Ligand SMILES: Nc1ncnc2c1ncn2[C@@H]1O[C@H](COP(=O)(O)OP(=O)(O)OP(=O)(O)O)[C@@H](O)[C@H]1O
């Protein structure tokens with residue numbers, strides 16, 4: 001162990017973001033022996049939307065790559081504390097799937113540095129996240145089958161007993177999924193106030209949500225992605241799909257991931273039938289009741305909770321979604 005002010009400073013994380021000079025980033029990456037002495041950074045940019053971490057695309061005279069660094073808080077909302085170890089969880093996830101066939105659907109990890117809380121990933125070039133699905137409202141059958149197949153592959157991954165519990169981040173998620181959306185003090189549009197009231201005053205429904213919430217915190221037997229929605233799916237110019245951002249991963253109940261997936265498919269299309277499509281395409285036994293409850297809860301939290309989606313829906317559509325959600329839970 002080393003002590004003293006000088007060493008404390010040396011051990012400090014060097015936080016970088018888009019305002020950091022190219023020179024400083026280059027110095028850090030050369031110190032980490034990731035960049036060669038002759039390699040020069042030409043520019044940096046923001047590869048896409050994200051709230052939790054700092055994510056930067058670095059373009060050098062030889063290649064491009066993605067830098068991701070975590071903080072002890074949510075990057076976009078510094079007042080919300082979040083465990084800095086989430087970057088380690090992301091690294092462990094990528095390690096866990098390395099020998100699985102689905103590994104090809106994830107960016108390669110090029111470097112992980114524990115001290116700097118930094119992961120460097122392959123740049124999935126000419127890609128965008130699939131958030132635009134909420135506006136297009138159309139999901140190609142082939143894409144749906146692919147995302148289900150990839151999720152099934154994640155769930156079938158061989159995992160070590162010591163996979164991180166990721167409990168602190170899950171507790172943050174737990175609050176946002178199972179608690180906050182059901183609080184009476186939430187401000188909702190007046191037109192959906194009545195259906196929202198009928199949800200948050202329904203004792204039976206709240207009890208079911210409570211039981212499901214405990215199951216989210218339970219230890220299961222499947223590796224979960226933990227945040228499986230279009231914001232974690234990238235599509236490139238060749239129409240290939242890649243999955244990113246497994247910082248919420250843990251070993252849990254597969255019904256959670258599947259339920260969240262179904263919720264987003266229903267929000268994209270407005271159609272409940274997507275549950276059957278997913279279940280058929282997943283083609284493995286699951287607790288349909290629990291999965292449907294997670295689906296309903298995810299829909300509610302995206303409409304009534306804090307983490308809303310970049311989707312515009314009419315009052316009628318929102319009411320329809322909330323009604324579907326309520327029926328799925330009870
Ligand atoms: N390997 C990659 N290749 C290309 N683009 C990427 C890659 N990783 C991330 N991006 C882009 O950067 C965005 C943010 O990345 P990511 O979702 O990992 O960050 P985050 O801070 O964890 O976001 P969130 O707040 O949604 O959890 C992505 O939506 C995507 O557009």
Ligand SMILES: [Mg+2]
Pocket residue numbers: 052053245247
């Ligand atoms: Mg993330």
